[in-house]
Amino acid sequence: MSQKFGDYDYSDLEPLPLDSPETDDIILCRIMYSEEYKTLMSYMRALMAKNELSERALYMTELVIGKVAAHYTVWEYRYKIVKELAGEGAADNAAENAADNAPDGLQDSQGPGVSPSTILQRELSWCGRIALENEKNYQIWHYRQLIIGLMIDLLYGGDSSSYDIEKEEYPIISKMIKDDEKNYHVWSHRRWLVETFKLHSSKEELRFTEELLIQDVRNNSAWNHRFFVIFGGKTMNRDLDEEIEFVKLQIEKSPTNPSSWNYLRGIYKKMGLNIGELKGFVDKFIGKEKEKEDNLSVQAFELLGEIYEIENEKRKAGEVYELLGKKLDVIRVNYWEQRRLLAESN
Template sequence: MDYTTVFADIEPIPMDDGPNPMSPIAYPAEYSAAMDVFRACAKVDERSKRVLDLTAVIIDMNPAHYTVWKVRQDCLFATEADLKAELQYASNVGFEHHKNYQVWHHREIVVTRIGHDEDVIRGELRYINEQLDADCKNYHAWSYRQWLVKHFQFWEQELADVDKLITSDFRNNSAWNHRFFVLSTRPEGVSETTMDKELEYCQKYIQIAPNNESPWNYMKGILKKFNTSKERQSRVENDVKKLVEGKNEFVVHAAGFLLNLLESKISDTLLSSDERSSAISEASQVCKDLMQNDMIRMKFWSYRLSLIPSV
């Protein structure tokens, strides 16, 4: 950009580090020139097409400059620019800088301004999926997705999309976390039928890879948050016991999960004394097995054992 021509009426404001700066940053000359003009425009709050173009020049050199992104938003709205075209611009920057917080936040601001447009929302979900294809654990992509579907109450494809990601990598904690987010946030809640299906879903992946912590954590979460049936809790307990007892290899996650279930049972005030004594004995034995088989966390399991009441 030819600043002397485009901004001929503007007196650039140079960076002021004070009279005796200890270690001034050696900015490239082009960046310094652009920022000098930017400061002058920001000082008078100019919101114009030329300032919009200037922000693109600076973002190309420093895409993490939050203030420049904010001024860009002000210029977009003041000039009534094409916001759908702006999303394409943000995509171009985003594919070069996948984990740049500023560009993800910029998308949120622009999409909020556009409002509830199903074509735009679906386009955003496609963009997120493309980002997750590049890095399926990109925190910014998942965070933006949560905001998008919650803000616009757009849940229709979420479980299907997250299922594809879990299928491609069932150790992806981010995908499991998003599945939990969808179930716990969408308006229809979790029915008894859905609860049973989710438990079956967990067990399918547990059978494939018992030492994968992700489905164990997910199952623990949905039982804690949504389960109201003691019969279901007992059924899960029996299934986990079969896995613990039936495997030649000791499965730490299964034993740890069983311990949580038994501790929950021990705290049940409606349990008979015989049932409580049995649960205490089982929990103590599980702790001892974990101490023996999970040596790295032996002291942790010893501590858990100390918390179990005496028979």
């Protein structure tokens, strides 16, 4: 009986069904798979059992991933297939070059297979389409990173600088972050790009985060990425004073935003600076008149308390934490009481 999917024939395979008579009596919770999915997976399992690394196996993984994009076993199998096909393409290209330089009559009559460049570029484009359809899927991004690694090894001789990030990565990342600016998987991929391609303190990364913060100064993901870009490398190419002034400006735009305050505190901790230097800046957001405002900055008062602690002003620090717990941030009254006790006892 002929069994075809797309342009490929699978009639030679003995399907391995998901359901087995041997396990019928021990299944605790039977998953209600669709008949289509069970059919696809039965042929998928047959291909995997043979460890077949072919075009038709690649197509079958596409069909299964189209049904269940989070099937990590199928993603792993697909990578093995692509790696094999791309490797064969590289070998074919080498053979073709050798044949071209051989004496007349010795050239192989067989033409070369699909080039590694075509295989991997096609795979990267397909992966992008799947990512856009499955925004919360993390397997896609790990797979994409594996394909990028293959491209660097097979196409560029290990030279990562030859991979065009601006063309291949930035457009899809920008589109997905525009749709969901808190997409953890996309941000993780961007961080991977920074690490892999040594983009710490790159102007493009700084521009990218700055544009997002202009749109939404409370974008904690953008703040986190910016901190990693500037301070996550072995050296820092960004002027520290300029960065501190940049953060202060964002705080003044939104004094109640914890993200920018945490970023400022992070700079001082990372660089070993004395937060006491921020006392004059903090004074802009505190005072009796500020306590009456609905948008008072709890973060400013907290930082003031910490400044008093390092200045050994235990009583003043305790008073700030007491104010926070009893009036300014009463939902965390127990937390502030603990901070007060610690400050006054140290």
